[in-house]
Amino acid sequence: MSFNFLSIFWALPLIFLPVLIHLFNRLRHRKLPWAAMMFLRMANRKSTRYARLRQWLVLLFRVLALLMLLMMLGDPAAGGWASSLFSGKPDVVVVLLDRSPSMEGRPGEASRLELARTNIIKEIKSLGDGVRVMVLDPTTGHLQPADDVKALGNLMSGGVNDTAADIPAQMETVLEWFEAENRGRGEVWIGSDLQASNWESSKERWKRMTGAFEELPQKVRVRVLAVNDPLGQNGSVRINEVLILGAGDAAELQLEVEVQREGEMASDVSAVVYLGAENRTVELDMVVEGSLHTQFVKLPLKDALHAGWGWVELPSDDNARDNRAYFVYGNPGLMSAGVVSETDYPGRFLQMAAAPDPANTNQVALLLDPTQTKPGDWAKHAMVLWQGALPTGKEAEGLLKYTESGGVLVCFPGDTDSDAKLAGLSWGPKNDFRNAQGRPFPSWREMVAAQGEKQDHLGPRVQTWEESEGPLARTEEGFSLPLDSLYFAQWRSVEGDDGTVLASVSHDSDPGSPAEPFLVRKIYGKGQIIFCGSSPEDGWSSLNYSIVLPIMLQRLLAEGAVSGSGRFSENRMRTAGVGEWPPGSWESVGVKQGESRDFNTEAGVFRQGEQLVAVNRSTGEDNSAPLKKDAAMAKFSGMPVTLFEVKSKGSPGDRERIWKWFLGLMALALLVEGFLILPKGADERVVINRSTTGKVSSEANV
Amino acid sequence: MVGNIVGHHKSPYRGSSVEFAEYRKYVPGDDPRLLDWRVLARTDRYFIREFEADTNLRCYIVVDCSASMAFGEKGTRKFDYARKIAATLSYMLSHQGDAVGLQLFDNGVASDIPPRRNPLHLKHIFDTLAKAKTQKETGLVQELHQFAERIRQRALVIIISDCFCDVDELLNCFEHLHFQKHDFALFHLLDPLELDLDLDRPIRFQDMEGSDVLLAEPEIIREPYLEAVREYLVKIHEGCNKHNADYRRVSTDQPYDAILADFLVDREMLAKGRA
Known part of the structure; x- marks a missing residue:
């Protein structure tokens, strides 16, 4: 409810006029010499609460009547969604x-x-x-x-x-x-x-x-x-995954199509798949049972066109906006990792861990000489692995700049002691695990051999690590990475309290000792710096034997590829309005001549050179x-x-003008007030005869 | 009525009037002249014939002079009204040969005029009434008790008051008067305003017989006030009936001659009824 003539409420104090008159009336009482005081005193004691309450109720209803009158004059209106009582007009x-x-x-x-x-x-x-x-x-x-x-x-x-x-x-x-x-x-x-x-x-x-x-x-x-x-009936479609299976003439495009139903939508759905590069339409009949249905669709591809784009479209319904899902396909671009190491072995191992099968994947890892690497060259890599003493001077500056722009830098300790710091983090002194005679184990393998038949874990052990997200997260199937089976013959603590501890080690032999950070992550600009407390060498730890390191590095490589604004991926499936676009001139694909779409806000396929990007609405939009x-x-x-x-x-x-309501309410208030001040009926009133003689009556009227 | 001389009123004693009263058995010592010989002849029993004796009236008029009697918001003051009644009754009684006395009570006996029959006495009563004034306090109950003890002979006592005192104590006085075999009447004077509290705005009530002050709204207290007045009046009325008193409630807006006429007619009727 709102009022069209709100200024009338300046007169709001006037509603208290009856109270003021009442109080004024009390103040201007007159004096009266009185003989029958004994009855007045009795009456004053006996005057009921109701009589006093009634007086105040009369005043209240008079005030309410005036208030209703005021509100009626304010020309109230109700029913509008933006109105509320006394809210008035906003500025x-x-x-x-x-x-x-x-x-x-x-x-x-x-x-x-x-x-x-x-x-x-x-x-x-x-x-x-x-x-x-x-x-x-x-x-x-x-x-x-x-x-x-x-x-x-x-x-x-x-x-x-x-x-x-x-x-x-x-x-x-x-x-x-x-x-x-x-x-x-x-x-x-x-x-x-x-x-x-x-x-x-x-x-x-x-x-x-x-x-x-x-x-x-x-x-x-x-x-x-x-x-x-x-909505009466609505269906939405989404492409969850696009894969190219096989090669050559046997190449097939596999689409994972997800359809959601809402309302009375029929379960038999005739969708259409359009392959833009081949200008080919394929009918797709689906039986959608339940509210969510996923179907894999395989389409043969022509040999020469193993990269392209297309869409899947549902028939018209109550929301046309979610009836089409765009996709692009083709060979992904290379994701490169740069490796710098003090010595040859850990470098080569890190190279293999980051890119285990460069011939059959888009992952490559290159050994780099930092002295020969120009500052701008770091940006060619989605991830840089640095083993040994931390970089200093221009090398450090170049790497920090690289990280700030979205790169991932992973640091491993080396034998050389150094006071260098990188983004507030540094290596502490080198620790080693010693046998009963006080001599350090030369390698983690000898630690395993020293366990004997009991197989009790020797040395520091990773007890806790971040499994919900990040490089050490559980697998999609929910399996944990075997970090607790790693052996450490040597390690360096990570110093500086500015990072997030993703994993920490503690000593089984000394349960009271505090856990030491083993893997620390620091977000730096758009990228991140990871400090891993041990090196993948026999003399240091079993990271060169465990599956943990390859998984961790490949996850970080993928993150580096994404966080670098898509620098390392050629064909992408993006969500409208999410993330930054690589610079350049992007044109709409598959639209009529003269038309164009805004890749920031609209779904579609966009091209820049040979790079194709499919943009779709966000996942949450399909959940109605x-x-x-x-x-x-x-x-x-x-x-x-x-x-x-x-x-x-x-x-x-x-909005309805509702002044009549207030007129009615005012009349009601006056009616109640009138009822309250109504004098008692003749049979209820106490009436005293002026003159009486003879026998007395015990009736009320004397 | 017990009087010293022959008058218009029936005496409680047997006398020599022509009005036959009753038969009673002869006892030794009775005057044999009073024997009813016819009855003796018929029944051979001795009976004495007795006749009513006529005597004059001794009347005391008691006027309350307390401050409350000065109240008169709507016209006549209660005290003025009381004086008119007292004067009129005195005049009438005196002219029919009855002895009239006047008692003015405030917090003591302001004036005590014993009953007399001569015209000069009537003038004395009028002068006293004319000079009488209301006083601050009243001792009506106490004075009535003393009055009841003071007068030995049976008499007619006419009390003119607003009776604003403790009802139970007042009724004790009436019982006392009744015990002393006095015939008494009460003119209960009330102002119309006291009977209906017809006031419309807040009033600061000032006690006329004290220093109490009470600020009240008549609208709120009217009902309980009237209820209290009603209970009080019923109690007085019942008390008067109990002690054979003639109760007359009088509102001062009524003409006093009509009130007195009613009173006299009723008494006449009562006298005939007794006869």
Whole structure:
């Protein structure tokens, strides 16, 4: 509910007029000499609580009657989603419009985006002049002013794009704007279908953000227009994996196609696969059972065209935006690792661990001489392995620059002691494990031999490591890497408390001793620096024997390839609006002449030279499960928030003038007041006869 | 009525009037002239014929002079009304040959005029009533007790008061008067405002007989006030009936002549009923 004539509430104190009159009346009492004081005293003692309460109730209903009159004069209106009692007109309204693919869904004739847009514009029109309206462009993250309704319409006229709507991030942008611009009482209007993935973020992030909103000098209210009517029938398609099987004439393209169903969508689906490079269409019949269906599709490829692009498309339904999934295929580019080592053996071993089969994979590892390597050459490698004393001078500068731009640098200790530091981390003194006679074991193999029949693990042991993510994470099948079976004859501790410990070693023989960091990661710019506490040599550790090191290095190599902005991969499957694009001029593929798409916000296939990239909407957009109303409101805990669910039939923006309600309420208040002050009936009243003689009556009337 | 001279009122004693009273058995010592010879002849039994004796009336008019009697918000003060009743009754009684006395009570006996029959005495009563003033406090109950003890002969006692005192103590006084075989009547004077508390805005009530002050809203306390007044009036009325007193509640907005006319007619009827 809101009021069109809000200034009438300046007269709000007038509603207390009856109370003032009452108090004034008490003050101007008159004096009266009185003879029958004995009865007055008795009456004063006996005057019931009800009599006193009734007096205050009469005043209350008089006040209420005046309040209702005032509200009636304020020309109240109700029913609009943006209205609320006494909220009045905000000074500034910031509009966030969810333009994610799910907003293209049409639960009725209009799409969710159109419903949200129409209602927001309608409400802003009803606010009238004096309200500053800002519209957030989710692509650029800039807030643009809408000086009038026409400008607002233009700013909101864009359609749906293929990026996920990161509502928390957009709210943070709005927060920054409010922090910079103290523009009085503000409101944030969010038009969204409450798709859970768009609102997902950590509780801490939401809490931090809402807390910051609360600390703003001005009051900011959130209004959510939820256009979350379910769709009648909808299917979405996605390509999970693209593989080329075989070679030559027997080459086949294998697509892992995933289809999700929503609503009354039929289980028999006739999809179409289009191979753009061959300009060929293949019919694909699927039986989709349940809400999620995955099917592998194999298509023969022509020999000359082992690289290309295409899409899979579902028949038309209530949301056309999620009916097509793009893919590209072809030989991946090389992922190179550069290896620098003090001595020959660990270098060659690291080379093999990083690229075990260069002939049959896209992984290569090169032994490098740091003195011959130019600073810019490090960037050719997705990962650099450095064994020995830490680099200093220009070498260190070059490597740090390389890491900062997205490279991965993995450092192993060597025999040479050095005080050098890299990004705050350095090697500590060399430790060795000694036998009962106090002599160090020459190699880890002799430690194993010394275990005897009991096979009790000798020396330091990796007891804890980070298994949830990173280079030591469990395999997809859930198996842990065998780090606890590593032997260490020599090791160096990692010094500097600025990194994240991914694995640490402790001594079985001395359970009380503190665990020492074994593998430490430090994020540096867009890349990362890893310190591994032992070297893959017999004299140092069993890293040259265990499966741990190759797995770890290949994972880091893949990370380096990705974090370097796609420098090392030629064909990629990307998500719209996620990550940076390699510089250059990207053109749309498979569109009509003269048309083009924005690779930042729209799905499609884009080409730069020979490099093809398929861009699809984010995974979360296919999961149509919306947030519940309470859950959505709980995100803004602590902030004043209103959520209104728009139904596809009927507009929530229809505001009804409700002054008649208040007229009725005023009449009701006056009626109750009249009832309370109604004198008692003749048969209830105490009446005393003026004159009496003769026999006395015991009736009430004497 | 017990009087010293022959008057218009029936005496409790047997006398020589023409009004037959009763037969009673002859006892030795009775005057043989009073024997009813006819009855003796018929029944051979000795009976004496007795006749009513007529005597004059001794009347005491008691007027309450307490401060509360000065109240009169809507017209006449209760005290003025009381003086009119007292004066009128005195005049009437005196002119029919009855002896009239006047007692003015405040916190003591302000004036004590014994009953007399001569016209000069009536003037003395009028003068006393004219000069009488209300006092701050009242000792009505105490003075009535003393009064009941003081007068030896049976008499008619007319009390004119608003009776704003403890009801139980007042009823004790009535019992005392009844025990002394006095015929008494009570003119209970009340102001109309005291009977309906018809006030509309907050009032600071100032006690006329004390220093108490009470700020109250009549609208709130009216019902319990009237209830308390009602209970009090019922109690007084019942007490008067119990002690054979003639109770007259009088609102001062009523004409006093009509009140007195009713009173006199009722007493006349009562006298005939007894006869």
